[in-house]
Amino acid sequence: MTLALFDLDNTLLAGDSDYLWGEFLVELGIVDGEYYARENERFYREYQAGTLDIHAWLAFQLSPLAAHEPEFMRELRGRFLEEKIQPIILPAGRKLIEAHRAQGNTPVIITATNSFITRPIAVSLEVEHLIATEPEIVSGRYTGGVTGSPCFKGGKVKRLEAWMAENRTNLTGSWFYSDSHNDLPLLELVDHPVAVNPDDTLARHAASRAWPILDLR
Numbered sequence: 643m644t645l646a647l648f649d650l651d652n653t654l655l656a657g658d659s660d661y662l663w664g665e666f667l668v669e670l671g672i673v674d675g676e677y678y679a680r681e682n683e684r685f686y687r688e689y690q691a692g693t694l695d696i697h698a699w700l701a702f703q704l705s706p707l708a709a710h711e712p713e714f715m716r717e718l719r720g721r722f723l724e725e726k727i728q729p730i731i732l733p734a735g736r737k738l739i740e741a742h743r744a745q746g747n748t749p750v751i752i753t754a755t756n757s758f759i760t761r762p763i764a765v766s767l768e769v770e771h772l773i774a775t776e777p778e779i780v781s782g783r784y785t786g787g788v789t790g791s792p793c794f795k796g797g798k799v800k801r802l803e804a805w806m807a808e809n810r811t812n813l814t815g816s817w818f819y820s821d822s823h824n825d826l827p828l829l830e831l832v833d834h835p836v837a838v839n840p841d842d843t844l845a846r847h848a849a850s851r852a853w854p855i856l857d858l859r
Contacts, residue, residue: 646742649820654735708786754794
């Protein structure tokens with residue numbers, strides 16, 4: 643199969659689902675508002691700057707999952723998808739996915755954002771294959787930890803390699819669409835790297851390598 647890989651946040655979405663989830667929990671009073679909002683913003687700035695400590699971020703971001711019953715959090719997630727995510731799904735992103743599917747390529751969403759948040763987004767986008775950071779579950783409860791490697795920077799490459807081994811495929815003819823310089827390790831590996839509404843660092847890199855730059859907004 644020929645893979646068409648898509649980052650999610652700020653690529654297929656006109657926003658960051660990780661960050662918006664934090665804001666959503668603050669709005670509903672599920673977390674300590676002032677502290678959580680401040681830390682959520684700090685981590686997001688570090689992500690944009692390329693200095694994010696992914697393990698510190700995940701310990702922070704997954705803590706509400708561990709603190710509440712899974713069914714309650716799933717109910718909140720349903721509201722989140724309807725109120726915060728559906729309005730920012732980019733129609734041009736949907737069309738791009740469908741264009742690849744029509745060409746016989748296999749769409750895959752590959753994202754650092756955890757699968758609790760992103761699985762229903764992938765379903766909404768009608769993408770079967772999702773590679774994401776996996777929250778740990780023990781005895782039916784989220785622990786606040788992570789199973790396997792976080793799907794971030796070089797970890798995204800490792801997770802994809804494991805997925806390709808399981809699915810008996812490779813990167814021959816592959817595409818990858820991303821907005822972020824944090825995805826350069828994977829962008830450098832595919833046959834067709836594409837910058838989508840890129841941050842400044844990725845835009846400069848893409849221009850220097852003559853990579854296509856798309857505006858899906």
